[in-house]
Amino acid sequence: MIPAMAAKGSTIADIFRQRCPRCRLGKIFARSVFLGFPKMHQRCPVCQLRFEREPGYFLGAMYISYGLALVIITSFAAALWATTGWWITKATVGAVILFLPLAPATTYFSRVLWIYLDQTFDPDRS
Numbered sequence: 001m002i003p004a005m006a007a008k009g010s011t012i013a014d015i016f017r018q019r020c021p022r023c024r025l026g027k028i029f030a031r032s033v034f035l036g037f038p039k040m041h042q043r044c045p046v047c048q049l050r051f052e053r054e055p056g057y058f059l060g061a062m063y064i065s066y067g068l069a070l071v072i073i074t075s076f077a078a079a080l081w082a083t084t085g086w087w088i089t090k091a092t093v094g095a096v097i098l099f100l101p102l103a104p105a106t107t108y109f110s111r112v113l114w115i116y117l118d119q120t121f122d123p124d125r126s
């Protein structure tokens, strides 16, 4: 058992803070994924949970990233279509352009979601 286990707070809040899914104290990234291209820690600085469990581990995060991107782009396209009256094709192209600055954050944030999902179903007990 890890001595520095935090009281389990809100999982949603810990996901958005990009905290380790096991101890909820250590940060997964050196700085927030919403602020550029952060470096990912190999292990949790507090409980030593290994974030990238095996080569190709983050392939699953790509599916999450794809789903997130789809939801964001669809929302942007719907908003553009409703407010500008553009054809849906033009609104979709505009939505993709609006989404581009969010792509790095979406990619890294999906890794956090993937780690939480994986640790929920197959926790690392080492």
Ligand SMILES: [Zn+2]
Binding pocket: 020, 021, 022, 023, 024, 025, 026, 044, 045, 046, 047, 048, 049
């Ligand atoms: Zn930890």
